[in-house]
Amino acid sequence: IIIKIHYCEPALKFKMSTWKKAHKSIQNLHKERHQPEARQHLGLLEKKKDYKRRATAANTNRNILSKLKRRALNKNPDEFYYHMINSKTEDGVHHEKPVENVRTPDQIKLIHTKDLKYLNMRKKMEDRKIDKLKGNLHLLEAVGKPSNSHVYFVDSKKEVENFDLANHLQTHPALISRQYNRPRLEDLEKMNLPEDNTIVEKTSKNYLQGYTELARRLERRNKIRVTERKLEIRKLLADKKQSKPKKVKTEKRDRAPVYVWQYERKR
Structure with missing residues (x-):
């Protein structure tokens, strides 16, 4: 008897996960029942996800309460912290004791006076620097500059036209x-004007930096004035008289x- 055995490779190879996914397509859909008509007045029927959420919250609260009870039992009645000096407990709630004001009204007025003197000094310093910058830059492109006029007198109308x-x-x-440094033609002929454009560009850049610094200092002076005015108002409000x-x-x-303030007649 001659027996022949031949090996035949499978046509397709499927993994286990593939069969699981295919099995899900034919499985029955799980449906939860709804509330019976006789119990409609009790509301919706609680589902499993609702029960799990409620059970998780109940277990969490139970664990927290057990930890607090254990901590209360293990607490030393003679325990002391320095923070207990500045706090107290009312109806089981901790409250901070109000801190008394360590500064007297006279001391507060003195502090405001020193701040005002310092701001006044800073404002004067800014004013001096601003005046110096204005003198150097001449404010050629300044907005709101006065419109100067110069009148020339001639003998006839023909000279006016020409x-x-x-x-x-x-x-x-x-x-x-x-309006300044207007040289005549004869002076221009004697001058050694720069032929290189780099010198002109450098001069223009210096003027631009000067105007930028001037604008920044003007804004800073305005802020100092506002802060000084706020301190003056605060000082007047602190006066109880x-x-x-x-x-x-x-x-x-x-x-x-x-x-x-209401006007009060001086005696």
Whole structure:
């Protein structure tokens, strides 16, 4: 008897996870029953997820209460902390004791006075630096500069029509708008003007930096003025001898509050 055995490879190889996914497509859908009609007045029927949420919350609360009870039993009645000096317990709730003001009204006034003196000193320093910058820059492009006028008198109307201001001032037409350092043509011929544009660009850059610094210092002086005014108002409000003022405008970042005091006749 001759027996022949042949090996045949499987056509497809499936993994176990593939069969599990395929099995899910044919399994029955699990449905939870709803509340019977006779018990509709009791509301919706509690599902398993609702029970799990309620059970988890109950177990968490039970564990917290057991820890607190254990901590209360293990507590030493003679236990002391330095924080107990500045706190007290009312109806089982901890409260901080109010801290007394360690500064007297006279000391507060003195502190405000020193702050005002310092701000006044800083404002004067900024004013001096601003005046120095204005003198160096001449504020050529300043907004709101005064419109100066100069009147020239001639003998006839014909001269008015043919009047040439650059020829009259003996200067270049591009320099007419300058109010300072307006050289004449003969002076321009004697000058050694820079032919390199780098020198002109460097000068323009220096002027731009000067105007930027001037704008920054003007803004800083304005902030110092607002802070000084706020301190003055606070100092006046701290004075208990005066009557209570009426608030007209609220305090803002760029403005101090406005109060109106009742007029009192001086004896």
